[in-house]
Amino acid sequence: MGRTSDARERMLDAACGLIRERGYTGVGVAEVCSAADVRKGSFYHFFESKQALTREVIREHWQTQRARWVAALSGPGAPLDRLEALFAMQVDDIRAEHASAAINGCLFANLSLELSTQDATIRADLQSIFDEQAALVAGVLDEAAADGSLTPDGTTAELAGAMLAQLEGAVLFAKLRNDAAALDGLWGQLRRLMH
Amino acid sequence: MGRTSDARERMLDAACGLIRERGYTGVGVAEVCSAADVRKGSFYHFFESKQALTREVIREHWQTQRARWVAALSGPGAPLDRLEALFAMQVDDIRAEHASAAINGCLFANLSLELSTQDATIRADLQSIFDEQAALVAGVLDEAAADGSLTPDGTTAELAGAMLAQLEGAVLFAKLRNDAAALDGLWGQLRRLMH
Structure with a gap:
């Protein structure tokens, strides 16, 4: 039966939603099972622990996101245009989340x-x-450095770290204010970090 | 008796440490009382709830930090030097935390x-x-704009938000890696955001 055979996937989906909403400590196994419509007894058939479930949630989420990152960054455009597309994708995701629910x-x-x-x-x-x-x-920043569109001050690894920090800080404020406008200026800020 | 009269302060101190370490959801009232060496029955004499305790922890922590922020920002130096001092203070706090325990x-x-x-x-x-x-x-950025040491692209409020986002993103990575080195380049990044 479909409902049984996809129980693992349903638990992962439910856990991902619940953990994004309330964190790891705030979510219990019973609640995941209930949201996934799976009997609690089955949980440990699929996962050793809440930690194991969460590790799998993280792994799957990054697998999906990673494919989107790679797609955005390996397009045909100029390196900095591809970077802009990557960060625009992050901002669009938050905007979509904001439109449908809390950030x-x-x-x-x-x-x-x-x-x-x-x-x-x-x-x-x-x-x-x-x-x-x-x-x-950093790989795309290296391409930009190679074609002369970027002259980084330090290493591209440091610059990549600073750009991700800017993104995560902006996402934090977007969540705090439940307002995607906190991300409006992001690309301008990242451009300044690069120059 | 000292132990009784300072029970409230001891609970606030204990809660601040525990919440910084493990978050709000991960800390219970019983644990705060035990860490503060206060009988659990007394807790509700001082605080209505864990939320009320936490609000007071936040308020007191910001009261202390705010005084340090104001002191750093209202010194005699040039505006951008005072800003640098403020962010250096944040980095030094993380370094001190790192030296004595986890970040x-x-x-x-x-x-x-x-x-x-x-x-x-x-x-x-x-x-x-x-x-x-x-x-x-933003107030110090306004001073810098007034004396010509800064020519902001957008509003100083936007720039201040971007600088705080960079700080919080860098602190996130310092915590994730338990390594204060994630903050080494912070002032350079903030300078780039300003120019």
């Missing part, structure tokens, strides 16, 4: 601030994701 | 990402604090 922000940033001092395993997962994000951005 | 980051940012979608009252408290921070920074 929950970035799953990875939310969990970074919640769990970094508490869960070394999840923290390592999140570090890898932000490392990959920084490497993807 | 818990910014109480206000942590609670913003944890609670913005869940607690409208605490969220309003946090919004006011970040509004005040932005106004303090």
Whole structure:
């Protein structure tokens, strides 16, 4: 039966929504099962623990996002145009979230601030994701440096880190104010960081 | 007796430490009382709820920080030197935290990402604090614009918001990596945002 065979996927979807909304500590296994319409007894058939479920939520979410990042960054345009498209995509996601509900922000940033001092395993997962994000951005900055459209002050790795920090700080304020307008000036700010 | 009369202060201190470490949801009233060496029965003599305690933690923490912000920003130096001193103070705080323990980051940012979608009252408290921070920074940017040391592209309010976003994003990465080095380039990044 469909309902049984996709129980794992339903639990992952439910957990992703709940954790983005209320964080790791605020969500319980029983609640995930109830939202996914799965009997609680089945949970441990699929996941060892809430931590294991959350790691899988993080992994799947990044897998989806990563494909979109790679698509945006490997298009045919000039390097800085592709970077602009990437950050515009982030802003559009927040705007879409804002239009349909409250802004929950970035799953990875939310969990970074919640769990970094508490869960070394999840923290390592999140570090890898932000490392990959920084490497993807730095790769395009390298292309821009090579074609002369960018003359970075320091390393492109440092610049990529600063750009992601600007993004995450802006997303934080968008969530705090439940207002996507906090992201309106983002590309202008990132351009200034690059020059 | 000292132990009794300062019970409220001890609960606030304990709660501030615990909440910075583990967030709002992860900390219970019983734990705060135990850490503060106060009988649980006394808690509700001082605070209506965990929310009320947390609001007071936030208020007191900002009262202390605000005095330091005002002191850093109203010194005798040039406006941009005072701004640099303010951000250096933030970085030094994280470095000191790193030297003595794990980096818990910014109480206000942590609670913003944890609670913005869940607690409208605490969220309003946090919004006011970040509004005040932005106004303090914008005031010094206005001084810099007036004396010609800064020619802002947009409004100084927008620029102040972007600078605070850069700070909070960098603090997020410092916490994620438990490494204050994530903040090494901060002033250089803020200078680029200003120019």
